[in-house]
Amino acid sequence: MNPATDITTETEHITVLLPAGRLPLAIMDEVHQLTVRYGLEVYLTTLQNLRLLNVPKTATTEIRARLAALGAEFKAPGRFPIPRACVGGPHCNLGLIDTKAVSARILARFADRGHTKAKLKLALSGCILSCSGTRTSDIGIVATRNGYDVYAGGKGGPAPKIGRRIKKEVTEAEMLAAIETLIDFHDRKTGTKQRMAKLLGDPDFPFAEV
Template sequence: MASIEDLKKKSSLTILLPGGELPLAILHKVNELCARYRFGIYLSTVQNLRLYGVDEKDLGPIKSELAAVGAEFKGPGKFPLPKICIGSRSCNLGIIDTMDLSRKILDRFKGRENVKPKFKIAISGCPAVCSDAMLTDIGLVATRVGFDIYAGGKGGPTPKIGRRIVRGVDEEKALMIIEELVDFHDRKTEKKQRMAKLLDDPEFPYPDAV
């Protein structure tokens, strides 16, 4: 593998993996391309697949071969993929199918453009909150009586637990609240801004923790 200094001069490419699922066609293609172009592969902290150490001249061909097997790439303005835990598909504590809900969220919102950077969503399949939903701009936590929703959480050097804004809502209501929060964030944000900074805005629709 190249030195860190050499790697810094090279490019990278991030393949979006909704729900952290890695389709076999993409897996095979990445394997084949890696053998040919010799780049590194990293599973990112938000469940995407980053190809790093790529020569600039190889980016175009690599991208088009991956696109041909259905890969989509990270890019500015795209609606964020929810970060999810595995949920009921493979966890005994899972109350909901987190991948299914992630798909529903993306189906509803992925057509949006110019989504501000740094905006994140997370879903946890039970109150153990393995996907850090309380530390995310919008976090959904499944409980036995519906979804609790948190707003304004963040990680990083000054982490904050989000404000629990509703408790025990059903899925359709949860989707409506996500839409309300996304619209609010969009309206109040010029470039990039974590939801945490908007919690005390006089127009924030959920002023009180519940």
């Protein structure tokens, strides 16, 4: 079963990935046309993706093809997680970085990664207010005036946990290296899926709290 399509009796859903929460106008226009044609609903997810609901199974292939032709990518097993990002600078007067650009560089760094195990979530915040939930994500990146803070092991849900800060005021290159180390560690220690919070107590965890 493809997790991008949640199968019911006659309909399913399709999840379109939106890096940095941005919805390209061409895709938005096509989604509008498809929604009118097939009577779909549009749901904007908490992970900043776009989900088409009530997609007739007979139309799934056509809808995916029409969106893919415009550059749309879809949720699928093993994909590197797109960071949930706040709007960042210059659109927020508190934003210290362009979160769209930094998110793109994170995704470019890991574009050739063959497979990333679930259930990792990344978040990127342009300031310490952490509007994107950086402290309650498996890996959280927070911009400060002197570099990046990196958090690991946060989670939401019924038993939320605040992540552990494992890097303080580091460069972007050091931040990217920390993400890679964390994901490689998660991959070694995980069978199919696991939250990073469960690995904080592992004796091999690669970072101390700072």
